Amino acid sequence: MKEEKYYQQLKGIVKPYLPEDISVDDISPDSHFINELNINSANLVDIVLDVEDAFEITLENDDMDEMQTVNDAMAIINKKRSSKEQ
Amino acid sequence: MEINKILEKLPYSKQFLFVDSLSNIDENGVTGSFHFCEDLEFYKGHFKQFPVTPGVILTECCAQIGLVCLGIFLLSEEPDSNLDNLTVAFSGSEMEFYLPVYPGETVFVHSEKDYFRFNKLKCKVKMYNTSKELVCKGELAGMIKNSANGR
Numbered sequence: 385m386k387e388e389k390y391y392q393q394l395k396g397i398v399k400p401y402l403p404e405d406i407s408v409d410d411i412s413p414d415s416h417f418i419n420e421l422n423i424n425s426a427n428l429v430d431i432v433l434d435v436e437d438a439f440e441i442t443l444e445n446d447d448m449d450e451m452q453t454v455n456d457a458m459a460i461i462n463k464k465r466s467s468k469e470q
Numbered sequence: 471m472e473i474n475k476i477l478e479k480l481p482y483s484k485q486f487l488f489v490d491s492l493s494n495i496d497e498n499g500v501t502g503s504f505h506f507c508e509d510l511e512f513y514k515g516h517f518k519q520f521p522v523t524p525g526v527i528l529t530e531c532c533a534q535i536g537l538v539c540l541g542i543f544l545l546s547e548e549p550d551s552n553l554d555n556l557t558v559a560f561s562g563s564e565m566e567f568y569l570p571v572y573p574g575e576t577v578f579v580h581s582e583k584d585y586f587r588f589n590k591l592k593c594k595v596k597m598y599n600t601s602k603e604l605v606c607k608g609e610l611a612g613m614i615k616n617s618a619n620g621r
Contacts (some may be wrong), residue, residue: 426561426613429590448588 390439390461394454397434401427413455431457439465471546479542479553480534486509488531495543499582502535508573511540523571525606528597529563533610536581536595540613544586557617561590565608569599576600581610589615 391413399408403422404416410421417423423431428451433442435457441464451457473492480489492502506523513521538558552621571577578595584592592611599605 424561426559426611427592429588431612433585433590445588 386465387458389411390465391454391458393438394435394457397438398406398423398431398454401456407447413453413458415454416452417454417457418452435461441465444458476539476542476546479556480485480538481556481558482534484520486530488527488534489539492535492539495559495613496512498581500540500543501537501578501580503576503578504531504535504537505576506571506573508575520575521557523573523575525565525567528567528577528606529565529608529610531577532565532579532595532597532606532608533560533563533612535579536593537591537610537612538614540549540557540581540583540593541586541591541612543614544583544591545614552616557613557615558612559596559613561613562611563608565606565610567606569603569605571599571605577605584609589613
């Protein structure tokens with residue numbers, strides 16, 4: 385499944401930005417980047433820039449505002465990828 | 471945005487203001503200078519009987535010129551910009567130091583924008599002394615926004 389592949393890819397992108405006390409296995413679709421995964425806002429920008437490169441998409445300020453959880457990120461990636469592939 | 475307006479917006483005051491003037495600023499970078507007065511407080515303790523400007527202060531000087539001044543300029547260029555509630559946060563630095571800066575020296579900082587996205591500014595910075603020798607260089611990043619915009 386494409387979505388599962390994207391999810392694993394996203395986890396790989398997030399992994400280097402996780403603090404030491406949080407492992408990649410702690411990531412679930414509902415995880416809140418800032419409140420649960422303890423990623424700061426500066427690193428969240430780095431994650432977005434890495435997502436843009438990996439999925440060849442561009443995020444706008446509104447997307448960034450909406451991107452609170454892993455699920456939010458997946459929704460944005462799926463939406464942008466599918467409009468790109470049409 | 472005019473240079474004097476940018477300086478007015480800086481959220482620092484004497485004893486921790488490390489920007490005197492900017493000679494050039496545009497969307498790609500900034501150049502500015504600072505004179506380290508001999509009466510700055512930290513010279514009393516760094517080091518005992520041998521005042522040298524601490525590396526963290528050189529980094530701070532690079533960040534105030536290279537990130538904060540440039541960040542204010544870049545924010546001011548955005549549509550509907552409002553700089554009344556400016557919030558800045560230093561998020562990362564990787565610096566290397568080559569020469570000491572003694573009390574009474576003037577330094578020049580050049581900063582080149584790497585990116586400014588989603589309120590995060592990342593720059594490559596270099597600091598020179600009056601003999602045009604490289605004092606330190608590195609990469610700095612920070613967040614800058616008008617806090618009235620929310621997050």
